[in-house]
Amino acid sequence: MTKKARIMDWPEDPVDALPTALWDAASVAKAIGGTTQEDCFIANVATDSREIGEGGLFFAMRGEAMDGHRFIPTAMTRGASLVVAEHPVDAPHVLVKDSFAALQALGAAARARxxxxxxxxxxxxxxxxxxxxxxxxxxxxxxxxxxxxxxxxxxxxxxxxxxxxxxxxxxxxxxxxxxxxxxxxxxxxxxxxxxxxxxxxxxxxxxxxxxxxxxxxxxxxxxxxxxxxxxxxxxxxxxxxxxxxxxxxxxxxxxxxxxxxxxxxxxxxxxxxxxxxxxxxxxxxxxxxxxxxxxxxxxxxxxxxxxxxxxxxxxxxxxxxxxxxxxxxxxxxxxxLEGLAGRGARVEITTKDGGTALLMDESYNANPASMRSTLAVLGAEKAKRRIAVLGAMKELGDFGPALHAQLLAPIAEAKVDFALLVGPEMAALAEELGTSGQGALGKPIPFTHCQTADEAIARLAAFGLADGDALLVKGSNSVGLGKLVSSLLAPSA
Structure with missing residues (x-):
């Protein structure tokens, strides 16, 4: 068999028939039932103009507080090639009646293909x-x-x-x-x-x-x-x-x-x-x-x-x-596999005494089960001091006070040397720590309770991290403890 014959006899693979680009304008319009005169390839899809990259498809969607059509100029500046819009706009676009329904339709088309x-x-x-x-x-x-x-x-x-x-x-x-x-x-x-x-x-x-x-x-x-x-x-x-x-x-x-x-x-x-x-x-x-x-x-x-x-x-x-x-x-x-930012990332940070402390960043989410798990991890750390910055756990309703108060035992088991509680929901735990919180050797667990992430930043600075400390930061995202983590990671921190 000649070289040319061998090349022509190359086995077919079904994947070869699939597009290499994520989308093109025509396939987007067909999938979402819209109309367009554009001819371009799409490299990425976003509903947030800040996430658009070169060759992006931007879905301009109306929300309760914001209309995404206002951000079309920003999306275009960031490299968008095409916009899905509910009315004609001054940008290459696919016109649809409902941008959210169009997004669902494009997702369905992606799953089907x-x-x-x-x-x-x-x-x-x-x-x-x-x-x-x-x-x-x-x-x-x-x-x-x-x-x-x-x-x-x-x-x-x-x-x-x-x-x-x-x-x-x-x-x-x-x-x-x-x-x-x-x-x-x-x-x-x-x-x-x-x-x-x-x-x-x-x-x-x-x-x-x-x-x-x-x-x-x-x-x-x-x-x-x-x-x-x-x-x-x-x-x-x-x-x-x-x-x-x-x-x-x-x-x-x-x-x-x-x-x-x-x-x-x-x-x-x-x-x-x-x-x-x-x-x-x-x-x-x-x-x-x-x-x-x-x-x-x-x-x-x-x-x-x-x-x-x-x-x-x-x-x-x-x-x-x-x-x-x-x-x-x-x-x-x-x-x-390493931990994600806000979900278990472990970072060595420089302390003011010239040493290093371990930051355990769990600032994105919290519920009773995950609080117990991460406090146990803190307790297993070999550290001179163990510090826990704990933000409120949201969406617990009437169960909230009891579930927050029940964190007393895992805090004690983790041998926490200082607890910084953040948010009004943490009042029940603060009361438990204040009346019956016993740490190592039966000594009370030092703690302070504040209401906001900004207050927590100030309280933690006043406490002062030192060489050999291990610091856990965990709370529901809406408490805003990601701001505290950012302050610790900042060059001036």
Whole structure:
């Protein structure tokens, strides 16, 4: 056979027929039912003009307080090639009646165009869904050599999910999407858009209990993710949860296969052992994990410290099994995965005495379960002093005072040397610390209570970080403790 014949006989691959660009103007218009005279390629999609890059598609959407059409000039300045708008504008655009409906339509078109062999994963849960989503992405991106896509940040709501779908390239092999909720019925709508092959529930905890009323109702709301599973899909659920049977029944009712993970004897991905590994400079490291999957055993390293990350890793391995990916590549990814800003990032900061302190940045989110987990990680740190800046936990309703007060025990167990409480909801914990808070050797735990992040910055400065300290910053995002973290990371801090 001649060289030319061999080239002409090159095997066809279905992926070769898929576009290399994310979108073009014509395909966008066709997908969303709009009209355009433009001819351009699209490299990225955004609903926030600040996120637009060169070759971007900007959706100008109307909100309760803001009209995105006002930011079209900004989007164009930042490199937008095309705008989706509800009325004619002075920019290359696709005209539609409803920009939000158009975004959903583009997300649906992106989901529909991926190859049949692509696998889509949906992730929800009361705690850790963003971290687990990122870990699954890292594992599958490595095993597919860059063929994975995921929702960025915490884009997990009615806008974030279709936006994340619309950003998924046609050549994607694995798509990982986070789904959040505040009320019953919200995940049902999101999972119908994602249509996952694998649906993951990380755990059930009293987050958003103000709106749902009970943990049972929270479990049922999270279980809505199974409604969107494709035929023959897999539900990945926590074996150690008191709501395991409830979640399993919900999954089986939708015809799903069930894979469970955890310490329980019945877990399909079962933890056999987890040994803490030493970190650099005497700091806590991650864990060496051994897990039993029935037919095989896995041994791998998890870079991030803490029991919660050990369990998170089991959920990741359950997903890897469900999609038939490579365990070796997944193990390497877990060994390299570092904490995200606001979600477990660990940073050495310079103190005014010329030394260094460890900053544990958990400032983006908080609920009772995640508070206990991260306080335990703080307690495991080898530090001269352990300082906890704890912001209020939101959306707990009438359960709030009791759930805040119950943080007394994990604070004491973590051997916290100073607690800085932020937000009015922390009053109940402040009262507990003031009346019965006992730390090491039965001594009272020093603490102070303030109302705002700005006050917290001033109080922490007055307390003074020193060489060898370990500082945990954790609270619901609306408390604003990210500002305190930024002040610590600033060059002048």
């Amino acid at each position: 991926v190859l049949p062999e692509a696998r889509i994963i949906g992730v929800t849960g009361s705690v850790g869904k963003t971290s687990v989503k990122e870990a699954i992405y890292a594992a599958l991106d490595r095993t597919s050599r860059g063929g994975a896509h995921r929702s960025v940040k915490s884009y997990n709501n009615h806008v974030g999910v279709p936006l994340s779908l619309s950003r998924m390239p046609a050549r994607t092999l694995y798509g990982i999407f986070e789904m959040g909720m505040n009320h019953a019925g919200e995940i049902s709508d999101l999972t119908a858009q994602v249509k996952p092959h694998v649906a993951v529930i990380t755990n059930i905890a009293p987050a958003h209990i103000e709106n749902l009323g009970s943990e049972e109702a929270i479990a049922d709301a999270k279980a809505e993710i199974f409604e969107g599973l494709v035929e023959g899909g897999t539900a990945v659920i926590p074996a150690d949860s008191p709501y395991f049977e409830r979640l399993k029944a919900a999954a089986l009712a939708k015809g799903a296969k069930v894979l469970s993970f955890g310490r329980a004897a019945h877990a399909d991905v079962r933890l056999l052992d987890a040994l803490a590994s030493p970190g650099l400079g005497g700091r806590s490291g991650g864990s060496l994990v051994t897990a039993d999957l029935g037919d095989i055993r896995l041994c791998y390293t998890v870079a991030s410290p803490g029991e919660h990350w050990v369990i998170n890793s089991l959920a990741v391995m359950a997903v890897v099994r469900a999609v038939g990916a490579d365990f070796g590549a997944a193990g390497l990814a877990m060994a390299e």
